[in-house]
Each structure stands twice: as C-alpha cells, then as structure tokens.
Amino acid sequence: MKILANDGISQTGVDAMQNEGFEVLTTNVAQEQLVNFINENEIVGLLVRSATKVRKDLIDSCPSLKLIGRGGVGMDNIDVDYAREKGLHVINTPAASSESVAELVFAHLFGGVRFLYDANRNMPLDGDSKFKQLKKNYAKGSELRGKTLGVIGFGRIGQATAKVALGVGMKVIYHDPFMDDASISLSFYDGQTIDFKFKSISKDELLKSADFVTLHVPAQKEYVIGKPEFEIMKSGAAIVNAARGGVIDEVALIDALEKNKLAFAGLDVYESEPSPEIKILMNPNISLSPHIGAATGEAQDRIGTELANQITTLLK
Numbered sequence: 001m002k003i004l005a006n007d008g009i010s011q012t013g014v015d016a017m018q019n020e021g022f023e024v025l026t027t028n029v030a031q032e033q034l035v036n037f038i039n040e041n042e043i044v045g046l047l048v049r050s051a052t053k054v055r056k057d058l059i060d061s062c063p064s065l066k067l068i069g070r071g072g073v074g075m076d077n078i079d080v081d082y083a084r085e086k087g088l089h090v091i092n093t094p095a096a097s098s099e100s101v102a103e104l105v106f107a108h109l110f111g112g113v114r115f116l117y118d119a120n121r122n123m124p125l126d127g128d129s130k131f132k133q134l135k136k137n138y139a140k141g142s143e144l145r146g147k148t149l150g151v152i153g154f155g156r157i158g159q160a161t162a163k164v165a166l167g168v169g170m171k172v173i174y175h176d177p178f179m180d181d182a183s184i185s186l187s188f189y190d191g192q193t194i195d196f197k198f199k200s201i202s203k204d205e206l207l208k209s210a211d212f213v214t215l216h217v218p219a220q221k222e223y224v225i226g227k228p229e230f231e232i233m234k235s236g237a238a239i240v241n242a243a244r245g246g247v248i249d250e251v252a253l254i255d256a257l258e259k260n261k262l263a264f265a266g267l268d269v270y271e272s273e274p275s276p277e278i279k280i281l282m283n284p285n286i287s288l289s290p291h292i293g294a295a296t297g298e299a300q301d302r303i304g305t306e307l308a309n310q311i312t313t314l315l316k
C-alpha cells in the first residue's frame with residue numbers, strides 16, 4: 001500500500017511505515033497535479049501538514065484514498081466531515097507538538113525579561129562601538145522565578161507550558177471556561193513525579209494578577225485579548241501568543257506597548273499571517289518568531305511516529 005507524504009514527514013515516520021510494509025512517497029506534488037498523481041500511483045494514504053488542501057473535489061476524484069492524515073493539530077485545510085461521510089479515515093497528531101510550543105513560549109519569556117530580542121538587533125550594529133551604552137540599556141532585567149504566569153486556555157499546550165513554569169519556580173494560574181479544575185503531573189528525569197492541582201479563575205482575575213500571560217486557546221471569532229483586557233493587566237506585565245493569529249488585537253497590543261503598559265510581547269502567530277503588519281515587525285518591544293511553535297526535530301519525529309502507528313492500526 002502506498003502512502004504519499006505530500007508536505008514532508010520525518011525519517012522516523014518513513015522508517016516506521018516502511019517497517020510495517022507501506023511504500024512511502026515523499027515527492028511534493030503540486031496541488032493541481034495531486035488528483036492525477038494519487039490516481040496513477042493508487043495512493044491509499046495522503047499525509048499533509050498545512051500546505052496541501054484536501055477538499056471535496058479531491059476526495060471525490062480519488063477513489064483509491066482510504067486515509068487522510070494531518071501531521072499537527074489544525075485540520076482547516078481538510079474537508080474532514082465530508083471525507084468521513086465518504087468513509088475515509090481522517091487522523092491528526094494533536095499531542096505531538098505541545099512540549100515544543102511550551103518551550104518556545106519560554107524562549108520568548110526568558111529572552112523578554114533580559115531584552116535579548118532587542119540586544120540581538122543592536123549588538124551587530126553597535127556592539128563594538130557602544131558596548132557600555134548597550135550594557136546599561138539592558139541592565140534592568142528581571143527573573144521569572146517567583147513570578148506569576150497566567151495561562152489562558154488550559155488544554156494540551158497550556159498544561160505543557162504550566163509544567164515548564166512550575167519547573168522554573170513560577171506560580172501558575174489559569175482561565176479556561178471549559179475546564180473548571182485540572183491536575184498536572186510533573187515528571188522528572190529520574191522517575192520522580194509531583195502532582196499539582198489547579199482551579200480555573202475568571203479572565204479578569206487572571207489578568208489582574210499575572211506578571212506574564214500566555215495564550216493557548218483555539219482560533220476564536222472574537223479577540224480574547226483586546227483594549228479592555230490590556231487595560232486591566234498589571235503595568236509592566238508581558239504577553240505571549242503562540243496560539244493563533246487573531247486571538248490578540250494587534251492594534252491594541254501596539255498601543256499597550258507604546259504606552260509602556262506592557263514591558264514586552266512575544267509573538268509566534270500573527271493576525272495577517274503570512275504577511276505580518278510592519279508595525280508589529282518593527283516594534284522594538286516584540287520578540288518575534290515566524291510560526292515555529294511545533295518546528296522541532298523531536299516534535300516532527302513524534303508526529304511521524306504517531307501517524308505511522310495510527311496508519312498501521314487503521315489500514316493493516
């Protein structure tokens with residue numbers, strides 16, 4: 001049976017499927033040639049990330065297809081209900097990248113409290129001539145330990161982020177209207193575990209008490225954080241969005257940064273992705289990354305392995 005991994009897949013995933021006897025094709029076929037390619041090669045499983053679109057017309061035109069797999073979480077690029085109505089399996093790997101996103105949140109937070117996002121911009125320009133001035137500019141750093149992290153959306157990634165925060169010595173509070181309480185088990189390298197219990201608090205309460213706020217909600221119709229929310233945040237607080245563009249109102253964010261209400265922001269996702277607004281890109285107090293939350297070798301290996309396991313269970 002042939003599997004086409006059209007948007008790439010880790011070697012671990014390829015190996016796992018080949019070990020189970022699948023033939024894995026990793027050619028990147030252009031969208032308009034995909035139907036022909038699938039039919040000519042009698043592809044049984046089509047694996048995609050976010051680039052390839054799997055819409056009704058493709059599903060109708062490819063009778064050999066039995067499975068569509070998304071390496072990652074969001075399945076906006078797949079007509080999931082239609083495919084399932086037609087009897088196809090549709091799978092994804094929702095848990096595989098949680099720790100990677102959580103670590104990226106902390107990359108933004110650790111970098112933020114020591115101004116690394118700005119030092120990295122200015123050291124190449126002035127590091128040799130104005131070293132002492134730069135040293136002074138970045139001298140008033142702070143520590144994360146002992147501070148409060150407010151997590152909005154306490155699902156897989158929210159909880160993975162909370163685990164890192166607990167390890168760093170932060171207090172964790174959360175707001176999630178669909179999860180009144182939660183318990184997290186922190187596992188250490190030597191097998192020891194510690195359990196923590198949490199209760200959801202209101203969004204306002206969280207915003208009033210958090211030193212740092214991190215968002216881990218699914219795509220929403222309305223802003224979760226806009227002008228009124230920034231107003232009730234602590235002065236000098238910071239915010240990270242590695243969830244989805246459109247969760248934070250970027251105009252209100254710029255305003256909060258310009259008025260020094262917020263110390264800094266960390267963004268991995270943008271309202272106008274893939275062309276983020278210049279005002280966001282040029283703001284000196286935003287730590288920027290180009291939607292790379294899940295982009296670690298480890299997460300890609302877990303995605304590949306998880307897809308291979310599900311495919312073996314469903315198709316063999």
Ligand SMILES: NC(=O)c1ccc[n+]([C@@H]2O[C@H](COP(=O)([O-])OP(=O)(O)OC[C@H]3O[C@@H](n4cnc5c(N)ncnc54)[C@H](O)[C@@H]3O)[C@@H](O)[C@H]2O)c1
Pocket residue numbers: 073074094097101152153154155156157158175176177178179216217218219220224242243244268269291292293294295
């Ligand atoms: N930056 C990246 O590369 C990257 C990678 C993977 C996932 N993500 C994004 O991260 C987000 C979270 O993913 P996840 O796997 O943790 O999802 P999840 O479904 O496990 O958790 C989401 C949580 O948000 C809660 N929630 C929903 N609406 C809310 C609201 N208005 N206020 C507060 N909580 C709310 C839900 O109850 C749920 O517990 C998603 O938006 C996903 O697209 C980003």
